[in-house]
Structure formats: structure tokens, C-alpha cells
Amino acid sequence: MSHDPAYQSLRRVHRRFAVRSTAAxxxxxxxxxxxxxxxxxxxxxxxxxxxxxxxxLGLGQFVLMAVIVWRYLVHMRTRFTPVARGLHGLARHREEAAARGRAAAEPPVVPGAGEFRPW
Structure with a gap:
């Protein structure tokens, strides 16, 4: 999943925002x-x-922090969360497909077919 271009783009956008807001x-x-x-x-x-x-200017520090937090929330809601939800769905789909592939590759277990079953 870490090699997916959407994931790399998500990390890049988040990192860029974090650097800018920290610098501010x-x-x-x-x-x-x-x-x-x-x-x-x-x-x-x-x-x-x-x-x-x-x-x-000292009181302006509180205003600056409030603006940065507000921009962070807007950024997460508009740019980060939709892409993260899409990637989460994609990962879940891949995991379910892999589980179906593993289940199809394993022979079915028939209880009482002469093998010992633990409690």
C-alpha cells in the first residue's frame, strides 16, 4: 500500500502542510x-x-495558533480525509480479495473425517 501513488500523494500533501504551518x-x-x-x-x-x-503581539500569538488549527481542520476535511477513506476502502478490498484467494487455495476441512480435532 505504501507504494500506491495516491498514498504517496497523500503523504506529500500532509507533509507540505505540516512544514508550512510549523514554519508559520x-x-x-x-x-x-x-x-x-x-x-x-x-x-x-x-x-x-x-x-x-x-x-x-503576544495576544496575536493566540490568534495565530487559532488560525493554524482552523486551517489544519479545513485541510484535513477537504484534502486528507476523502483520499484516506478511498485508500482505506482500497486496502480493505485488497485484503478481502487476498483472504478469498487464501480460502480458495486451502482444501476444505471436513469435521469427523478421521482426523483428530482438538477441543
């Missing part, structure tokens, strides 16, 4: 940390009363 999350966090470390004057600039740019 880590990049946003690193930007916040670097600005906090090297531009404290900018981060302490007031936007409205006691609400500073640093606080706004």
Missing part, C-alpha cells in the same frame, strides 16, 4: 521573541492606554 507558528513566535529582545522601545509603545504593541 515558529516564525511568529521567533518574531515576537526577537522584537521583545532587540526592540523593547517598539514593544513598549502604547497603542491605547496601557495596551502596548508587545501585548497586542
Amino acid at each position: 507558528a515558529v516564525g511568529g513566535f521567533l518574531l515576537y521573541i526577537l522584537l521583545s529582545s532587540f526592540a523593547p522601545g517598539l514593544m513598549n509603545s502604547s497603542l491605547s492606554g496601557h495596551f502596548t504593541l508587545g501585548l497586542a
